[in-house]
Amino acid sequence: MSKIAFDRLSFLVVDDNLHMRRLVRSLLHGFGSRQVYEAEDGAAGLEGVESYNPDILITDWAMPIFDGLELVQMIRNPDSCSNAYIPIVMLTGHSEKEKVIQARNYGVTEFLCKPISAKSLYDRIFNIVMNPRPYIKTAGFFGPDRRRFDNPNYAGIERRATKEVGNEAQDDIDKMFG
Amino acid sequence: MKVKITEEKGIEWHEPDNSLANQVVIPGTSEIDYEAIERAETALNNLSASFEDWMQEECENLIKARDILHQEGPNAETLERLFHVSHDIKGQSATLGYPLAAGPANSLCKLLYEIPRPERGPVDLIDHHVDAICAVVREKIQDINHQTSIEISRRLTIVTDDFLRQENDIYSRKMEIQSESNDAQE
Numbered sequence: 001m002s003k004i005a006f007d008r009l010s011f012l013v014v015d016d017n018l019h020m021r022r023l024v025r026s027l028l029h030g031f032g033s034r035q036v037y038e039a040e041d042g043a044a045g046l047e048g049v050e051s052y053n054p055d056i057l058i059t060d061w062a063m064p065i066f067d068g069l070e071l072v073q074m075i076r077n078p079d080s081c082s083n084a085y086i087p088i089v090m091l092t093g094h095s096e097k098e099k100v101i102q103a104r105n106y107g108v109t110e111f112l113c114k115p116i117s118a119k120s121l122y123d124r125i126f127n128i129v130m131n132p133r134p135y136i137k138t139a140g141f142f143g144p145d146r147r148r149f150d151n152p153n154y155a156g157i158e159r160r161a162t163k164e165v166g167n168e169a170q171d172d173i174d175k176m177f178g
Numbered sequence: 179m180k181v182k183i184t185e186e187k188g189i190e191w192h193e194p195d196n197s198l199a200n201q202v203v204i205p206g207t208s209e210i211d212y213e214a215i216e217r218a219e220t221a222l223n224n225l226s227a228s229f230e231d232w233m234q235e236e237c238e239n240l241i242k243a244r245d246i247l248h249q250e251g252p253n254a255e256t257l258e259r260l261f262h263v264s265h266d267i268k269g270q271s272a273t274l275g276y277p278l279a280a281g282p283a284n285s286l287c288k289l290l291y292e293i294p295r296p297e298r299g300p301v302d303l304i305d306h307h308v309d310a311i312c313a314v315v316r317e318k319i320q321d322i323n324h325q326t327s328i329e330i331s332r333r334l335t336i337v338t339d340d341f342l343r344q345e346n347d348i349y350s351r352k353m354e355i356q357s358e359s360n361d362a363q364e
Contacts, residue, residue, distance in 0.1 A: 003203070003204050003209065003210075003211040003214075004202055004203060004204070004211065004214075005202045005203070005204050006202075006214065008201060008202045009198070009202050016262075017266045017270070019232045019235075019236070019266075019270060019274070020266070020269070020270060022225065023222065023225070023270075023273060026218070026221040026222055026224075026225050027218040027221060027222060028218075029218075029221055030214070030217040030218030030219070030220060030221030030222070031214045031215075031217065031218050032214060032217070055198060055202075056198075062261075062262060062265050064262060078192075085179070085181070085192070085194045087198070092269070093265050093266070093268045093269030093287075114268075114269030114270065114272075114273070115269065115270065115271075115272035115273040115277075115280075116273055117273070118215045118216075118218035118219045118222060119215055121218070122210075122211075122214065122215050122218070126210070128198065129198045129199055129202060129203065130199060130203070132197055132198065132199065134191050134192060134193045135191070135192035135193070135194070136189055136190065136191060136192070137189070137190035137192060138188065138189055138190070
C-alpha cells in the first residue's frame with residue numbers, strides 16, 4: 001500500500017482554452033503538486049516538454065493549427081525528442097471509442113474524457129505512477145504497450161508489431177468502457 | 179536517462195529506469211489518497227464563483243464565431259471555428275455547472291464535424307444550436323432535470339441526425355454519378 005507524493009511531480013498542461021487550463025491547474029494544486037506549467041497550443045507544448053522536462057504531460061486534443069495528436073506524434077520519436085518516454089494523458093471532449101483507439105495508436109498513455117473531475121484525473125495519474133507499462137518500438141509504432149491486461153492464455157498472432165491495435169488490446173478498451 | 183532495451187519477435191521493449199513510482203511513491207500509506215481528491219474538489223469549488231462568467235465568455239466566443247459564419251457564409255474555415263468553440267463548451271459545461279449546455283453543444287459538434295460538404299452548412303440549424311446553448315447560460319439553468327432544455331436538446335439531435343443522413347445520401351449519389359460519368363468517358 002502506498003500513495004503519491006504529488007509535491008515531487010511536475011506537470012505540463014497543454015490546452016488552448018484558458019478556463020480548462022485553470023481547472024486542471026487547480027485540481028493538480030489541490031492534489032499537492034506545485035510545479036504545473038502551461039502551454040496554449042501544440043507548438044508551445046512541444047517546446048515546454050523539452051525545456052521544463054515535466055514528469056507528466058496533460059494535453060487537449062482539439063487545438064487550432066497543431067493539435068494534441070500531432071503533439072503526441074512529435075514527442076513519441078526517441079530520435080528527435082529528448083523526453084519521448086513522458087507519460088501523456090489525453091484530456092478531450094472526444095468520447096467516441098474510435099478516438100480512444102486512435103489516441104492509443106499514436107502513443108497516448110491514458111485517455112480522459114471531459115467533463116473532468118478530481119477523481120477521474122487522480123485515477124489516471126495513479127495508474128501512470130503505480131502501473132507503468134513498458135514502451136514498445138516497432139517499424140510502425142513507438143509508445144506504451146497498448147495491451148493493459150496480460151492474458152497468459154493468449155495464443156494468437158503477436159500484433160504489437162503492427163501500427164493498428166490488435167484484438168487483444170481492443171478487449172482492454174472494451175473493459176475501459178465497461 | 180538509462181533505458182533497458184530488449185528484443186523479442188521483432189519488437190523492441192524499452193524500460194526507462196526513472197520509474198516515477200521510485201521517485202514519488204510514499205510507501206506504507208493507504209492506496210487511494212481520498213484526502214488529495216477532497217482537496218482537489220475543494221480547490222475546484224473555490225473556483226466556482228467564476229464559472230458563470232467563464233460560461234458567459236464561452237457563449238460570447240460562440241456568438242462571435244456564429245457572426246463570422248453569417249458574414250462569410252458556411253465554409254470549412256467558418257465551420258471549424260464554430261466547432262472549436264462548441265467542442266470546448268461540450269467538454270466544460272458540466273464541470274462549470276451548466277450540464278444541459280452539453281447536449282446542444284454535442285449535437286452542434288456532430289453537425290459541424292460530420293457534414294460532408296461544409297459549403298452546405300445549414301445556417302438556421304446552427305443558429306438554433308447556438309441559441310439553445312446560450313439560453314441555458316443566460317437563464318442560469320443548472321438543474322439537470324429542466325424539461326424544456328432536455329426536450330430542445332433531444333429535438334436538435336433528431337433534426338441534426340436527419341439532416342446528416344440526407345446530406346450523406348445526396349453526397350453518395352453525387353459521387354456515384356460522377357464515378358459513372360468518369361467510367362463512361364474512359
